Amino acid sequence: MTASQHDGRTAPRATVADALREDILAGRLSPGDRLREVDLAERFGVSRIPIREALSQLQSEGFVTLVRYRGATVSAPSGSAARELVQIRRGLEVLAAQLAARSRGGAVAAELERVVRLGRSADLSHAHDELPPLIWRFHTLVAEASGNQQLQAMLEQILERVSWIFGQRLETRTPISWSDHAAIAQAILNGSPVQAGYLMDEHIARDEDLLDDMDAGGSAG
Secondary structure: OOHHHOOOOOOOHHHHHHHHHHHHHOOOOOOOOEEOHHHHHHHHOOOHHHHHHHHHHHHHHOOEEEEOOOEEEEOOOOHHHHHHHHHHHHHHHHHHHHHHHHOOOHHHHHHHHHHHHHHHHHHHOOOHHHHHHHHHHHHHHHHHHOOOHHHHHHHHHHHHHHHHHHOOHHHOOHHHHHHHHHHHHHHHHOOOHHHHHHHHHHHHHHHHHHHHHHHHHHHHO
8 A cells, every 4th residue: 555545544744745745756746736634634534733734844845835825735846946956966966976985885786786787778678667767766776875874865855856846857868877877886886986976976967957958948949
């Protein structure tokens, strides 16, 4: 049973927030959709207090917009938010790659190699539906390999929002992405923190450049 299927009779704020976040990330809730407290309370079988707390949490994460006297709606991703998130992601992922290289990938070294192989294979066979979860897995593995649990938790939240905002569009340039991923993984496995950090920085910088191209294309249209 997924979080969004939870009947919620005893669901606390965290469970409600997790379920709504899952629905937003999966596209079951779209930007602009209203989130009525009374409907959510009925769905989860709780009072409106944990619903309000969950909506407040999701607002702090950028998924929900709360307007006084109008209630809550699913937020519409903005270009400025996207750019800020990618900048934050860049710094955190460079650090994660450097730390991961110090331990040569640690306990997830073999899994990191496996994910890169799967990603390159899926790209070559044009199995594009398989790529988003592999991209997500690669980046979360680098965070895990860092050995820093606080960094891992921060990156997971950032990556969730980046994936939601861009709808995975930043990774449509998959040949470049998977070449990047392979090089980053090799630097980590070779125990080269400086190289791993440099390659990750270049990889995320390309995301920033692509974001600029997307914005220019939208303006031109």
